[in-house]
Amino acid sequence: MRGPDAYPTVSGVAAAARVLTGRHPDLCRMRLAGESRAGRPLWLLSVGHGRRHVLVVAGAQPDAQVGGATVLLLAEQAVWDRRQLADANLTWDFLLCLDPDGTMLNETGPAGRRPSTVHFRHAFRPAAAERPEWADAFRAPGDGLPETYALAAVIDELRPVLQCTLHATDVGGGGVRLTAELPGIAEPLGKFAAELDIPVQTATHEALYWDTPGPGVHVLPPGGVRRRLTGEPADATGSTWHRPHRHGGTTAVVEVPRWASRRIADPAPHPDPAHAVSVLAAGLRKDGSAVSAALDRTVGLIGRVDDPLLRGAEQAVGEFEGMADDCEALVGPCRVPLTMAHVWALDIAARRLSLHASGMLLRLLDETCGYLEDDPNAEPSRLRARLDRRLDVSARDLISASDARWVPVGAQAELQARTVLAAVERVE
Template sequence: MSPLPELRYPTVTEVVASAQALAAYRPALCTLRQVGRSRAGRPLHLLSVGHARRAVLVVAGAHSNEPTGLGTLLDVAGRVVRDRTLRADTAWHFLLCADPDGASLHVTPAPRSLFDYHLGFFRPAGHEQPEWSPSVLPPDRLPPETRALTGVIDELRPYLQVTLHGTDLGGSWVQLTKDIPGLAEPFAKSAAELNIPVETGASDAAGWPASGPGVHVMPAPGAGAAYPSMPDDARNSTWYHAHRHGGLTAIVEVPMWASDLVDDPTPHPAPAVALRHLAGRLLRDAGQVRRVLDEARPRLVGVDGPLLRAAEWGLDLVPGLAADWMHTAPADDTRAYVGSVEAFGRRLPLRAAAMLRRVLAEHGDPAAPRLERLMATWSDAFAERFRARWVPLEHQIRHQSRTVVAAALHARDRAG
């Protein structure tokens, strides 16, 4: 693994302070207002730059373990303030953090390694994630963060919503709810310039058509799911809410550590066999975490909270997902896709172990050191297998920022 980054990811508090300073510096151009509160009462802030009716909405912090977007949001906002042409006929709006409660629980601002990153890991269970909750919950049970986000979309009616995501180890890719012609070229050019691999077979977009390498367009409603067991459907998420107003959503993913194994479009010699092997390892790895949980559960009577719920939720996904990999034809036959699935299979039990370890350590449970040793072994094996190399933070931000602006310009041409 690469040495400690010189820079670190900003906290939500720092992002809010920067937005306040920007609004104070350019009060005629920028406004900062509260648009809701989280479940724990934390404010949700929206920074607006410009006054045109045509709008772009940029959302950061939807997944607490994907910190690059906070820095990217500030970078794009500063660029819009400096470049009059970007706001000549478009107002830009920035939801500073969609899940501040989650951000308060993920605590790795400058990870030195994958193990270090996972020591402070948190990612909520699916139904507690602001963007994903509408795909698994009825409308009357949606969390306040989701209602705030959809309320902003309904108010602004953006022609483009960009939501800033990331991955711990892999490559960069874009998911679109509608195609943006012309985006693939600047996206690929930016990635190449910064030596960031393009994840051409991202498992998150398994079975989606591509408008260019790493640019995946969501299938039309009614298309079959690549992983039938997965409980959510992106077409029911907040990504699709912009469609009510004629808009679309772009999800821009960037890696913290890069791996060229997810950037190989050549055919895999036996993808189905490989996926069955990966399914077996997923079951074995998750089984080790499940046994620790089952052993510790009698000692955790009365213990609850987002970390434990998320760990259990991740473990509950495993049997169905492994069955999908064993019994469903691969959505893609490339080495890049098999590599992306392998990364997913290593990631899921590691994350569950990381969050369960935090719960056990907090309560002084004797099983916590065992999970920590398992995390260290899995993190090192993950990094070694994928030949992980740190992507400088400024490169993560620059690539994501460039892609956001390119998506806005090309989508504006599409919208007319």
């Protein structure tokens, strides 16, 4: 049983969508848009009969579980305000979960609000080549993921004027990343965030070089301009974010936090950014070495198993060095003057990398060596104990250092839904 402050499950979102369709068959319909790698259904819920389509994608990022709550909120709002829906000549299309396989791996552990240690102990973040939105940037032609093919087919069929993909961050604030500018979106974002007492994230390491027309809004710059840190897995133009541009549309990536930190909203110039990023780089190399050693020991114990948790951990471990290099590169000439928010965004990202890697390694050890947990002298038990201590201390430090507080799931979903509605209002 999931409590009132819990993310809905993949099956729960689909069941609620079926109930909505059954109650309003004149306006709502559900159909299968494809299947996941494991054969799970990819459900598309459509509301309205207008010629202009808005596509909302939940579950593209498996650990962004709030997306399921957000699509249900938006769908119910569309049904309730059906006159406005008709006047706008609009159809809402909700892909209820793009990556159900990965999302269900995040449904383990206790439901509802949980301590940061417990959250990271059960979090799953897949390897870049296994993330449906990004897979085509890493995989050979003809070797794409079925989820990616399904999303691309939906975009080409519906030709949406706007695609909204629903993301989340562990610690930070609300924000929007755009593949093309939507003038005026910063104002409602700031208003909604203030009303819900959620800070707006003025800086993010993932869009350090993007244009910033307003607080919390980052717009992909034109070709030929630097768009990302070198350690980032791929450029946004290689993702499904860019596919609506083939049909004259654009994409808004709407992000909300689990734990809110006002430190990432501070636009003041950092007093000593060179020292700050140098310290971050040193910490990344130290943590990366420790987690890499834990990965090697885990593989030595369980073998190179065919498991998404192992591939996700390897992805995280492989990003430490590149991120450290990026931090050191920011010491020299940098197009972006680093603010307090920039440095905190980099700090939080560095801490999360270690937490995600440690959490996935622990889950692998639980899966394969759990039968030895009663023997504290067994090598898997000793390794698991060390990883547990590292994760517990690091998770607590992240929340304490960033002065973060839990955001109720309802508030997360409301900020995301209201931001999506504001984006739709600004589409020509």
